[in-house]
Amino acid sequence: MIIHVTHNDMDGAGCSILLKSVYKNIDTFYLNYDEVDDFILNNFVHYDRIIITDVSPGEELLKHLINRLEITLIDHHISSENLKSYDFTIHETGKSATKLTYEWLLSENKNVKKFHDLVKCINDYDLWLLQNKKSLKMNMLFTLFGIDRFVKRFLCNPSTAFAKEEKLLLELEEESQNKYFENSEKHIQVFTDKWGRTFGCIFAEKYNSELGNYLLQKMQLQYIFIINAQKRKISLRSIPTVSVNDIAEANNGGGHKNAAGFSTDYDFGMKDFLKKSGVLK
Numbered sequence: 001m002i003i004h005v006t007h008n009d010m011d012g013a014g015c016s017i018l019l020k021s022v023y024k025n026i027d028t029f030y031l032n033y034d035e036v037d038d039f040i041l042n043n044f045v046h047y048d049r050i051i052i053t054d055v056s057p058g059e060e061l062l063k064h065l066i067n068r069l070e071i072t073l074i075d076h077h078i079s080s081e082n083l084k085s086y087d088f089t090i091h092e093t094g095k096s097a098t099k100l101t102y103e104w105l106l107s108e109n110k111n112v113k114k115f116h117d118l119v120k121c122i123n124d125y126d127l128w129l130l131q132n133k134k135s136l137k138m139n140m141l142f143t144l145f146g147i148d149r150f151v152k153r154f155l156c157n158p159s160t161a162f163a164k165e166e167k168l169l170l171e172l173e174e175e176s177q178n179k180y181f182e183n184s185e186k187h188i189q190v191f192t193d194k195w196g197r198t199f200g201c202i203f204a205e206k207y208n209s210e211l212g213n214y215l216l217q218k219m220q221l222q223y224i225f226i227i228n229a230q231k232r233k234i235s236l237r238s239i240p241t242v243s244v245n246d247i248a249e250a251n252n253g254g255g256h257k258n259a260a261g262f263s264t265d266y267d268f269g270m271k272d273f274l275k276k277s278g279v280l281k
Contacts (some may be wrong), residue, residue, distance in 0.1 A: 003047040004028040005040060007054035007097070010150070014073070014098030015053035015121040017154045022110045026051075026072045028280040030147050034263050037061050044069060055254075056080035067128035073102050078232060078245060079254045082176070093256075112271040114158040121160055128209065128259060134160055134212065137170050140177070143206060144169055169258040177207055177250060181214045189225075197242065199226040203268075205231075212237030235261045 004019055008030035016028045027047075031039055035053045041064075046052055049070040056075045059082060065071055073080075073089045076097050077176035084091045090100050102119045107110045119140075120158075138160065138232035142150045157206050162170065188202040200221045204211055205228050216239055223238035234251070236244035236259070243257045253262020274280040 001047050002026040002049045002051060003043060004051045004053070005036060005055065006030060006052070008032060008147060009054075009126075011096050011098050011126040012054045013142060013147050013150050014096070014119065015101045016097065016151050018101050018105055018112055018115060018146075019051060019053075020151065020155060021112060021115070022105060031055060032263055033261075034252045040065070053101055056083060059083060062086070066241070069157060070105075075106060077254055077256065078098060079249055094121040094127075099123040099124070115154070117159060117160040118154055125209075128213075137162070137174075139209070140170055140173055144173060177210065178208060180204075181211060184211060184215060185218060186250055188219060190221070191221065197222045201227065203227050203229055208235040208261075209237060212259075227268065231248050232263060232264050232266070233261060235259075 002023055002025060004016065004026050006015045006028060012030055019026055020028065029039065033055055037057050041061060043066060047069060050065065051072045053074045056073060056077065056079070056131060057081045062071070062073070062083065068133070071088045071125070073095055075082060075083070075091055076093050076095055080091060083089050090104055094098060098119055102112055102115065110123050112179070121132050121135050121138045123140050124130065124132035130136065145153060153157070153225060182200045184202060184204065188200045190198065192198055196278055198221055200215055200219055200275060202224070204217070204226050208226050212226055212235065215221060215224055216237060222242045223244050224234040226237065228235070234253070236248055236255070238258045239256060245255055245257050248255050248260035248262045250266065251262040253277070255261055271280065
């Protein structure tokens with residue numbers, strides 16, 4: 001039995017689609033970066049093979065897994081470059097994890113060519129190339145469907161052509177997104193960091209990459225914090241010349257130079273607010 005551990009974004013879902021189409025005896029789990037080590041440590045004993053995509057465990061845990069089960073690690077984040085020396089690791093920063101998984105499965109003579117267009121679409125979005133006209137809408141569909149429905153949809157129908165009902169959903173969501181972006185300009189706060197860089201901070205619960213890109217350009221920022229207070233997740237986006245990956249890694253997160261994130265246990269001033277409201281001492 002195979003345990004598949006992957007990221008909980010569209011790139012992680014793409015890896016899941018590819019692997020589920022090939023392996024029937026596979027259990028997939030979608031995780032944040034900071035959940036990976038504990039989850040694997042608590043669950044690997046029930047399996048004889050592990051495939052890790054779009055996230056990576058700490059090297060000490062990886063050493064612990066060696067000789068205990070078969071390992072395949074596929075990742076493209078800078079933070080996992082130290083794991084490239086292991087012969088079970090596939091690592092390349094210039095490709096999404098979905099594309100790396102696709103190429104690996106092809107090299108293993110697995111029948112995944114039907115997902116070629118989907119792989120191109122996910123790769124374009126995840127690397128923020130935006131050369132594929134469908135990639136932004138594909139991630140919008142992923143957000144609307146959620147991971148499980150998105151995976152099921154493409155396992156049943158690998159085509160990237162949107163069905164009539166999907167087109168309607170996307171049209172309505174695009175209208176909502178545009179209003180959301182315009183409204184966000186009223187609520188962003190702008191700061192200058194200790195290195196003299198201008199950055200923004202905003203509370204938001206969706207459209208992280210698209211919202212970040214919109215505000216970076218509109219407000220002429222160098223980077224931005226997008227805070228999801230409900231999930232206690234922080235997304236970081238930046239212009240090409242500024243790296244935010246180091247901020248994420250310093251907070252036990254990860255990602256890429258211009259798109260990264262981390263989780264937090266901070267309550268964002270809720271107790272202070274309740275004290276000020278007079279309901280707490």
